[in-house]
Amino acid sequence: xxxxxxxxSWVICKSGTSVKIECRSLDFQATTMFWYRQFxxxxxxxxxxxxxxxxxTYEQGVEKDKFLINHASLTLSTLTVTSAHPEDSSFYIxxxxxxxxxxxxxxxxxxxxxxx
Amino acid sequence: AQSVxxxxxxxxxxxxxxLTVKCTYSVSGNPYLFWYVQYPxxxxxxxxxxxxxxxxxxxxxxxxxxxxxxQTSFHLKKPSALVSDSALYFCAVRDQGYxxxxxxxxxxxxxx
Numbered sequence: 001x002x003x004x005x006x007x008x009s010w011v012i013c014k015s016g017t018s019v020k021i022e023c024r025s026l027d028f029q030a031t032t033m034f035w036y037r038q039f040x041x042x043x044x045x046x047x048x049x050x051x052x053x054x055x056x057t058y059e060q061g062v063e064k065d066k067f068l069i070n071h072a073s074l075t076l077s078t079l080t081v082t083s084a085h086p087e088d089s090s091f092y093i094x095x096x097x098x099x100x101x102x103x104x105x106x107x108x109x110x111x112x113x114x115x116x
Numbered sequence: 117a118q119s120v121x122x123x124x125x126x127x128x129x130x131x132x133x134x135l136t137v138k139c140t141y142s143v144s145g146n147p148y149l150f151w152y153v154q155y156p157x158x159x160x161x162x163x164x165x166x167x168x169x170x171x172x173x174x175x176x177x178x179x180x181x182x183x184x185x186x187q188t189s190f191h192l193k194k195p196s197a198l199v200s201d202s203a204l205y206f207c208a209v210r211d212q213g214y215x216x217x218x219x220x221x222x223x224x225x226x227x228x
Binding site: 006034041042043044046049091093095104105106107108109110112 | 150152157158159160161162165206215216217218219220221223
């Protein structure tokens with residue numbers, strides 16, 4: 001089946017620094033990628049939708065200047081958390097849909113971000 | 117607007133007994149419905165989906181779900197639960213629109 005990878009799987013950073021998370025579709029091309037955030041024992045909350053070659057669409061309440069999303073190619077999207085704060089600590093999960101328009105979204109394994 | 121509800125935060129069953137995890141949905145058009153499972157500190161694993169066709173959908177690991185349009189439900193079921201089925205289960209819906217919306221999740225605990 002289709003595989004989506006994320007790197008890193010976990011990261012610890014200091015408050016005020018920036019962290020980049022990569023999301024790759026390994027065996028298919030993804031015109032659309034989604035970024036979700038999950039707090040402990042809670043559901044996934046959609047942060048933004050990114051389309052290859054265009055600006056991401058952010059959900060209400062998500063700061064686009066803080067969570068920079070770049071979908072530079074059909075297999076790579078990145079999420080950069082800028083000037084991270086402890087409240088940004090969370091589990092970030094990306095998802096991708098392939099060009100064929102199949103109805104599943106393929107999910108990455110997630111990235112655990114801890115800001116100290 | 118599309119939404120999905122999982123009315124139970126927690127479901128406890130004994131190993132070998134049947135299990136049901138409930139899900140109801142609300143969409144403006146025809147729903148695309150999904151079930152995912154999540155193990156601790158892991159991403160989501162796809163279990164099954166309903167797009168069209170038979171109301172009873174069979175998925176991975178012996179799970180199945182029944183689409184009920186009149187009750188707007190898509191409950192996840194398994195005839196005989198395993199301890200290894202203990203995990204967090206998410207129901208999700210996608211409308212004619214673009215993105216997927218998730219329920220709050222139900223924690224399933226199967227006791228030996």
